[in-house]
Amino acid sequence: MTTDLRDARAGRVLVVEPMSSGTALLGAAHDLGLETVVLSHDRDDRRLPDRLRKDIDTLVVLDTNDEPALLEAAVRLHRQRGFAGVLPGFEFYVPAAARVAARLGLPGLAAASVEEVRDKELMRRHVASAGLRTPRFAAVAAAAELPAAAAEVGFPCVLKPTDSAGSIHVSRVESLDQLKNAYQRLTHDQRLDLGRGLDGRVLLEEYLDGPEVSVEGYVAAGRVTVVAVTRKLLGPEPYFVELGHVVQAELEPAVRRAVEAYAAAVVAALHVTVGPFHCELRLPGGEPVLIELGARMGGDRIPDLVGIATGVPLAHLAVAAHTGLDPQEVPLGSPRAKYAGIHFFTAPGPGGYRAVHGLERLRARPEVLEAELHLPPGRAVPAAHDFRGRIGHVLYATDSYADALELRRTIDLGVTFD
Template sequence: MPGTPSPAAPRVLIVEPTSSAFGLIHEARARGLHTVVASHDQGDRRLPDPVRDSVGTLLQVDCNDEAALGALAAGLHARTPFTGVLSGDEFYVATTARLADRLGLPGLPVRSAAALRDKALMRARVAAAGLRVPRYAEAADAGTLTAAAALVGFPAVLKPAASAGSIHVTRVDDAAGLDRAYRELLHDTRPDDVGGYLDGRVLVEEYLPGPEISVEGYVHQGRAVVVSVTGKILSPEPHFLEIGHIAQAELDDAARERVESYVDAVCRALDVSLGPFHCELRLVGGEPVLVEIGARLPGGRVTVLTEWVTGISLPRIMLAAYTGGDVPSAAVAGAPSAKYAGVHNFTAPGTEVIQAVHGLERVRAAGFVREAVLRARPGDRVPPFGDFRCRLGFAMFTADTHAEALAHQAALAGMVTFA
């Protein structure tokens, strides 16, 4: 098969790839690397067929069992060393940092990775560096929840301390609403996208008014390099579901400079020392305030949007960073294929079971749409509205202006309906 790495090719280990990390597999193969993928490879974590066809070696292991994953990886590394180990999902950033440290491979400092997965630690370290973060307090039961609310005040945002994908991130305006949102969180027995469950630890934090953006970039030689700024389109509150994204966001030069300076300082505070980052911010009175940062590729097809509008491949940069490669060469921009690009995520609020889907062919026929995928089919149950689990598919599009991109997203929101 063309492009198939030789048996002697350098080997990279990718831990439980999902979403954007599938691009790591294809990028590694294109660069002649042998990909070793560790995955549970069952149920919701089964690798899609097009992805598994590009995998060099598939290791079936529950990556939530860090001891089993570590023993397997160490044994393989002793026989045929890896050149790098990369996290394929937000939930394995800390796991991968510990594994890289054990194997003597490039990786994030273990202490840093712990704070990147725990939002309370994250806020504490960023605040200690003198940067603004939301006023917050931790809670783990009804008593500490009441005390946290008294400290923070209302309106507030309730969120799990160590989850992702907007799971149970909820605006609350009073004590009754906070109690209701916390009980819903405790009673949610559904897993996240890698088989994990909520542990009841939460933050109650200050509600930040203002638009939300994400900053995509990478760290090289101690400096954060911003590649793109993505504008978010969120669902109506009390939820904060990402309905869509537009790359790039419209920021004037002064606002962009403030964002870039703040993100660089956040990376320094958390010792994010290499590789890509995805930093979510609210602009409060024009000033950036941290929502959270992940030392990983962005999800929601944002890596693709970023490459369309900048010509820069974040998966390529991540591979170079975590294998000791030439990051500046990996970060050289190709020719952008669009001035602006966006994605709209299809949802069906209020629908419990899909009876029929209308409008998908109209979406695919729209001249501005490059890709449209619908995962839901008639007969499927629809997860409750509010986090990434309720997204039923997406459409990706391009535009010549920011205003046109917003208009395309609004048009797509009305094209597909579910009965």
């Protein structure tokens, strides 16, 4: 996407640790006439992809998990030449980016309430206090608290870290023994995600039986705009690994209206006053109930699916909202298809795979836009308990919702690993 705004909108934007869908913010900023400054650790699992470097005008390497150092660098750079806005490049950095923006006097989420969109316990409490339905829940900070929390919530229930992402250690449990074992696995897991470990704080919450969707939208000038509703396709329980998405979800008109109204109310309850949001819901009996909300674009290429199916450039609108640009000035594209989807592959076991079959045949199909493997044969692969067990994806477009679901099934059955 290119626009004629480059000359009219001179300035630069600060992006903190662009990862996942946040990488699209850099190209969007260039399209809107802004230079890009990136703060990144740029090593280990925070190493910036090589393909991204062409979109970075200035790279400052520092530990982005050290918020005082991050704030000091941002202030110094702003004094040298002011920023038009500050954006988080990944959901872990939403609170830090909000506090930086507040310090610099730039558009952003309120620093006093921004933790509500990261801490799931705070999120639940604020949404419930607004009179909206949420799952029953109880917060746990130590193993000794599990029995009382389970008695309050009941079985089956879902265990999830209070401050994590990517379905890491999210699982359904049916008994107190299962709950204790799941919590022990969580607390003994020393792996890091973007340099961050788990701290043992979890939520125990009511299990909701129903389809899962997410609402994609943005807030600008106090107005909530819903752009799309995504159907989310999960792997087998007890885990909740996201293995596919389809935009748009096909819902009954009354359910769609309820979903959009509920998401807008959640956005208001959590004080999301600027920028994009990704609101995950379950629909037990067709009624929307919050799973969680992120004050950022959805991951897993959802913004690309939205662009294909609607023509709406979410990354451009995110940059516009955080730099004070009127979203009406952001040109919309044209839909490439009525529906767009993505399917993620998982390996047949934790030992990885030696060979893949059927992928080239799949690439020849006209509906398939991308078919890629993220991990090569022979590489060890974690068990498919969270996003780390996914080894590749296929992105596709169709002209009907039924075709989107059927093609995903064909992809799942037609590509095999051994």
